[in-house]
Amino acid sequence: MQPIYLDNNATTRVDPKVVEAMLPYFSEQFGNPSSIHSFGDKVGRAIKQARRQIQTLLGAEYDSEIIFTSCGTESDSTAILSALRTQPERKEIITTVVEHTAVLTLCEYLEKDGYKVHYLKVDNKGRLDLEQYQALLSERVAIVSVMWANNETGTLFPVEQMAEMAHASGILFHTDAVQAVGKLPVDLKSSKIDMLSLSGHKLHAPKGIGVLYLRRGVRYRPLLRGGHQERGRRAGTESSASIVALGKAAELAMEHMEYENTFVAAMRDRLEEGILNAIPHCFVTGDTENRLPNTCNIAFEYIEGEAILMLLNKQGIAASSGSACTSGSLEPSHVMRAMELPYTAAHGSTRFSLSRYNTMEEVERVIGAVPAIVAQLRQLSPYWGDNGPVAEPEKAFAPTYA
C-alpha cells in the first residue's frame, strides 16, 4: 500500500527537478562563490540566477532585496531584531496570538528584556480585529509582525492592508509568509510590506534554506556579522546547492500556481466534504472563506489527536494534530485555544495539508479510512455513548484535576 502524505504544511518532498538542479553544486560546482577563479565564478552566477527566480516569485522590485538565510526561523528573528536595533527608542512590538513559535518564542524572550509585546487576538474563526490593531499603532511600536497564512488552519490574514495601516503610522511591517509563498500569488512591489520570511522546505526545496526579503531603503542590522556574503547582510559562506534548489523551486511554484489554486484546492474541498458528510460531530476550524488552497483542519470531537494520527499512520496516511500530546506540551495548540475551541474538540483537531503530488484517488482513500478510525476511538471515549455523545458530555464525565 502506497503511503499518502497529507502533511505538507510540516514539510514537503523536494521536487525531483529541484534535486537535479542542485546536485552539480555538491560535485563539479563545489567552489566558493567569493573566490576569484572559475570554480567560484560559476557558482556565483548560479546564485544570481536563483536570486532572480525568487525575486520573480515574490514580485520584488530588485533582486538585491532577497537575502538568503538558513531557514524561516532565522529570517523571522533577523527581521524582528533588526527593527529593534535600528529604532532603540521604540520598545513595543505588535504580533498575533496565533503566530508560529518562531515568532512567539522570540517575542516572549524579548518581553523578559523589557519590550512590550501586543498580541492581537482572533475570533472563533481565527480572524483578527483590525480596529484593535489600529488602536495599537503608535510611535512606540518598532515593528508589526503578522503571519500571512496560519500553518495550522491555513487562515489568511489581510497583511497587505495591515502593512498599509502600519505605514500610515510610520511603523515597519514584517510578515512570516512561510506557509503562503508558493501557494498564493505574491506581489511585494505593489505592497507596503517591508520584510518577509520564507522557508524552502515548505515549497518543495530542501530544508535548511530560507529567505528574508528586505525592501530597499529599510534600515537594517544583520543578525550574523562576518564575511561580506549577501552584501554584508548575512555573513557565512552561501549554501550554494540549496540556494540553487530554492531558485528552481520558486520557478516551479510559479508554474504550478494555477494548479495549486484550482486542482489542489478542489482535492482539499473534496476531502473536507467527504469527511464532514461521513462523520458526525466534527467541524472545520479557522476561516474557511480566507484560506490556503491546500489546508484543511478538522476537529473531531470527543477523541484525541495523537491517537487519530497513530491509527491513520497504521494505514499509511500522514497528517498532523494540534493536541497537547503531539507537541509534547501540556496544552493543546495555542491556535485552537485562541479560537476558543473547547478542549474536547481542540485535542481532536487534525490537519490535512495537500500538495501538487497528491491525487484524487488518495483523497478518496482517506475519506474511506477516517470514519472507522474516528468511530473506533469514540468507542473508547468516556464522552461517547452507544450512538453518539452522552447527554451533556462535560457534566457526565468531569474528571478530577482539570
Add this chain to the structure above:
Amino acid sequence: MWDYSEKVKEHFYNPRNAGATEGANATGDVGSLSCGDALRLTLKVDPESEVILDAGFQTFGCGSAIASSSALTEIIKGMTVDEALNVSNQDIADYLDGLPPEKMHCSVMGREALQAAVADYRGEEWSDDHEEGALICKCFAVDAVMIADTIRANSLRTVEEVINYTKAGGGCSSCHEGIEEILASVLEEQGEVYDPAATAAPAPQPAAGGLTTLQRIRRIETAIESIRPQLQMDKGDVELVDVSDDTVYVNMTGACSGCQMAAMTLNGIQQRIVEELGQFIKVSPASEQQKKAAMGG
C-alpha cells in the same frame, strides 16, 4: 512520532477491557481535559472476597494513555482491592516495556484512577495532590512544579543544587536554561535575585548515605558483573577501564567490539550502572577517553 515500545502499540491497537464494566460497583474518573488525557475506570468487585472480578476503561487520550489504561485493567483483574492498591505507576510502565519520559504521566493517571475507584468502592472521599507542570528535564522526567516546590522547600539557589535535589538537569544539561528560569522566578517570589555565579551548597547526603569513590567504583563493578553473563552468551564481553567524575570508560571485546549492537549495549550498561548508583553517569568506550586525552582534554 514517539518512541513507543511494541507492547504500547499493541495495547493501543488492540486495547483490552475497553468500555464500561457490566455490573460495576466502583468508578474512578481522573485526568485533565486541558492536558487531553482523562480516564474512567470501572470495577466489579466481589464484596465477599474483595477480588476484582472485572475491570473496564474509557479513555479520552493519546496512544499511551489508552495503552496504559488497557495495561492497568489487565494487571489488576483477579487481584484483591488491597493488592491492586500496591500497583505503582512504574508497574504499569514496566508492563508496557517502558514509556517515553513525556508519557510517564499516563501511567500516573492509571494509578490514580485505581485509587479513585477503590475509594469510591469503599465509600471514601478521594482527593489527589496531583499538580503537573511542563516537563523540563527529559532525561529524568522532572516537571516544573516539582522543581519549583523543591526549590522552595529547600531554599535552593543554584542549578547544581537543583540537580542534587531533583536529578533534573543531571543528564544532557539542555534544560539548564529552563531550570535557571524557574530559579529566577521562585527567588523573585521570595524577594531575592537569582545569581548564576553563586556557589552550590554541599550536595545533600543521598538517602542511602554518601558514596565514597571506592564505594562508587564497587557499585559500578557490580553492575557490570551482572551484565557480563548476558554478553558472554553472545560471545562478547565488557571490562571496566576507568571512572571519572561523570563518565565510566569501558572496553567492549569479542563479538561486541565494533558490532552494530555496541551502542545499544553501551546504553544498556549505562542504564544498569545509573540504577545501581542512583545518579546519572555516562558510559563511553575507552577509546573515547584516549581521543579526549590526545586532544588535550
